Amino acid sequence: MFISVALTTLALAVSQVAAHGGVLQYEINGEWYQGFKAYNTPVGQVSIQREWDTYNPITDPTDSFLACNNNGASLGSGQQSATVPAGSKVAAYWNPWPHSIGPVMVYMANCNGACSTATPSSLEWFKIDEAGLISGSVADGQWAQGELIAQNSSWTTTIPASLKPGEYFLRHELLAIHTPNQPQFYPECAQLVITGSGSSQPSGSYLVxxxxxxxMSDPGVNINVYSETTVYNYTIPGPAVWQG
Structure with missing residues (x-):
């Protein structure tokens, strides 16, 4: 009986990992950075990524961990930051991603000091990249997440070249909307030290x-894509993209 229960539990865990996921690695200017290893103790891990404990999604847009996933904590002595010149390209590599319906969004936040001691939910975030419905109808068209899958489950973003130097969070987010009226948020945060001679910072409505x-009242969040066979537009949630 014990063996049977253990095997059932293991099978469930494997199926959850296969069904969902997160960012496992980053490539920045030809250099690779290891992501946090979910389902493992943070003790002894070294990463530019904040801790995330499960491949399962966040399903409530008001969840306290929405900024950097559950639990989004600093790794303490193992927490690193990647030094990145403004204008650089950053590629985030996910596990083999299974969901092809939904937008891809990328945000940043100025830590106003050291990111390792910053609380993600207290910061002001601005969007630097987004892609949603690429072509076709909402029900059966080509989505950004399908494009991500075709790119070896990766997404490449350019840090705004005019961004003011400092310590920032970089937040990748997939919003899977393949389940009717039940959003699945997959946010991941990495710490960067931005260098360069830029002086620009977003303000006003760009900050969230x-x-x-x-x-849940956002049309791009609370949506049943399968009932939208004649709809060819999708509103990506969140603020407008700040391009510097």
């Missing part, structure tokens, strides 16, 4: 907080 940026 997590939670707070989304709600």
């Amino acid at each position: 907080k997590f939670p707070g940026a989304y709600s």
Whole structure:
């Protein structure tokens, strides 16, 4: 009986990992950075990524962990930051991603000091990249997440060249909407030290907080894609993209 229960539990865990996921690695200017290893103790791990404990999604847009996933904590002595010149390309590599329906969004936040001691939910975030419905109808068209899958489950983003130097979080987010009226948020955060001679910073409506940026009343969050066979537009949630 014990063996049977153990095997059932293992099979469930494997199926969950296969069904969902997160960012496992980053490539920045030809250099590779290991992501946090979920389902493992943070003790002894070294990463530019904040801790995330499960491949399962966040399903409530007001969840307190929406900024950097559950639990989003600093790794202490193992927490690193990648030094990145403004204007650089950053590629985030996910596990083999299974969901092809939904947008890809990338945000940053100025830590106003050291990111390792910053609380992600208290920061102001700005969007630097997004892609949603590429072509076709909402029900059976080509989505950004399908494009991500075709790119070896990766997404490449350019850090705005005019961004003011400092310590920042970089937040990748997939919003899977393949389940009717039940969003699945997959946010991941990495720490960067931005260098360069830029002086630009976003303000006003470009800045949002997590939670707070989304709600279940947003048409791009609370959606049944399968009933939208004649709809060819999708509204990506959150603020407009800040391009510097």
